[in-house]
Amino acid sequence: MRFLSKSLAFLILLSAFAVFSFSCGGGGKTTKYEITAELDGNTVTGEETVVFYNDTDNAFKELKFNLFANAFRKNAKRPPISAIHRASAYYNGESYGGIEILSVKCGGEDVEFSICGEDENILCVPLKTEVYPSESVKITIAFRTTLARVVARTGINENTVNLANFYPILCGIQDGGFYECVYYSTGDPFFSDCADYKVTFTLPEEFVLATSGKILESSVKDGKRTETFYVNSARSFAAVASEKFGVVSGNVGKTQVNYYYYDDENPEEFLSVAEKSLTLFNDLFGEYPYPVYSVAKTGFIEGGMEFPALTFISDSLEKSAFSEVIAHETAHQWWQTVVGNNEIEYAFLDEGLAEYSVVLFYENYPEYGFTRKTLLEASEKTYKMFCSVSDKLFGKTDTSMMRGLKDFGSEYEYVNVCYVQPCIMYDLLRTTAGDKVFFSGLKKYYREYFMKNATPDGLISCFCSAGADVEGFFDGFLYGKVIL
Ligand SMILES: [Zn+2]
Structure with missing residues (x-):
């Protein structure tokens, strides 16, 4: 995600069918989702068939799914929008959403599921027989998601409908078990593993859809549009729907790049930022793996938000901040979408x-008028200001990056510790180790954790094996011992 906050340093001024073969028999070695969903007013009614492939060494007696949409329900313990944004996010006053599980079936039989977790955020599905390593199990879930009128990842806005997290998604696996995410209002409280998706949406025909997938087929009947998309090895599937969307498209290598927009006199300008970002990051980090990359302008309470092959860009951003946010969110395709990490623990x-x-x-x-030097100077200034404010307010500053979302006292602290400080850290590492070692370390990190989940130790070992002597260097920053 990228914040709107002005305190940030940088605001100084294949044929588709061949690719996707959905096997309900559980023969594949990848988890697969097949979802059909209909958007009607503020409701998404859907059915998903999940074939969970157990690639761990453990046997599972139950499956657990995150129900992120439930964070928007009335009386949620953890409101999904922080207090400072609540008034502007709920633009029409109080509004609630949620997700209802209508049925769960396994082998055609109803399963007695339960809604559990710390905040009714988890769907627990007991299995009749354990699923052992290298085995699969097929579950079908019927659900109904209600969308709140809220400017958030999931919700109805003035110009668009944001459709992230509209379906139950398997919890990511960490230490051999399902990791339950809680919807913290600061940061991106998500962690999931890669899976193959085939998603069919039906919605009023006037709507245009920007999604994580490549379109397979589209038809219109009785005033409704039905479109099917696929994406393989993705951590989730998200979409934005709008009656107002125009779209401009280009290509970077084998990737089709789209910019979905409204109220934009020069959409080519922002398409170009997305294309330039993809071109550069392909070169510096390794090749982007998906057939499509789309940037969608939409109502969003922060600057932008990343999803696999899809980026939300807030329509309330000032024009001067667009390129910076598009570059940041596009980079998340490498750092978060392809190389995953537990964003709750290691944001x-x-x-x-x-x-x-x-x-x-x-x-x-x-040509955008910024240099490495001025950007880093601005970051250092912002960071020093944060330290000085914290010292004055609390008598000390905790600069440790090794802490979870629950341990940050404010968005201001989170942004400085998880965005600004590591930015300074990477530049220092690059200056010390030299460009060759630095970029070879990043390429190695991308290759090593391609479609897998990384940890801080994994990142460090990639730089070490690229030839950088970095263990002490990283420890100082990770545990808040470095004074800048
Ligand atoms: Zn981000």
């Missing part, structure tokens, strides 16, 4: 690299 891993990628973007495209 700095993907946010820090996405933020430093913005420096690389401006450094390589001087």
Whole structure:
């Protein structure tokens, strides 16, 4: 995600069918989702068939799914929008959503599921027989998601409908078990593993859909449009629907790049930022793996938000901030979408690299008028200001990056510790180790954790094996011992 906050340093001024073969028999070695969903007013009614492939060494007696949409229900313990944004996010006053599980079936038989977790955020599905390593199990879930009138990842806005997290998604696996995410209002409280998706949406025909997938087929009947998309090895599937969307498209290598927009006099300008970002990051980090990349302008309470092959860009951003946010969110395709990490526990891993990628973007495209030097100076100034404010308010500053979302006292602290500080750290590492070692470390990190989940230790070992002597260097930053 990228914040709107002005305190940030940088605001100084294949044929488809051949690719996707959905096997309900559980023969494949990848988890697969097949989802059909209909958007009607503020409701998404859907059915998903999930074939869970157990690629761990453990047997599972139950499956667990995150129900992120339930964070928007009335009386949720953890409101999904932080207090400072609540008034503007709920633009029509109080509004609630949620997700209802209508049925769960396994082998054609109803399963007695339960809604559990800390905040009714988990769907627990007991299995008749354990699913052992290298085995699969097929579950079919019928659900109904209600969309609140809220400017958020999931919700109805003035111009668009944001359709992230509209379906139950398997919890990511960590330490051999399902990791239950809680919807913290600061940061991106998500962690999931890669799976293959085939998603069919039906919605009023006037709507245009921007999604994580490549379109397979489209038809219109009785005033309704039905479109089917696929994407393989994705951590989730998201979409934005709008009656107002125009779209401009281009290509970077084998990737089709789209910019979906409204109220934009020069959409080519922002399409170009997305294309330039993809071109540069392909070169610096490794090749982007998906057939499509789309940037969609939409109502969003922060600057932008990343999803597999899809980026939300807030329509309330000032024009001067668009390129910076598009570069940041596009970099998340490498750092978060392809190289995954538990964003609840190690937010700095993907946010820090996405933020430093913005420096690389401006450094390589001087026509935008920023230099590496001025950007880093601005970051240092912002960070020092944060330390000084914290010292005055609390008598100390905790700069440790090794902490979870629950341990940040404010969005201001989170942004400085997980975005600004690692940006300074990576530049220092690059200066010390040299460009060759630095970029070889990043390429190695991308290759090593391609479609897998990384940890801080994994990142460090990639830089070590690229030839950088970094263990002490990282420890100082990770545990808040470095004084800048
Ligand atoms: Zn981000």
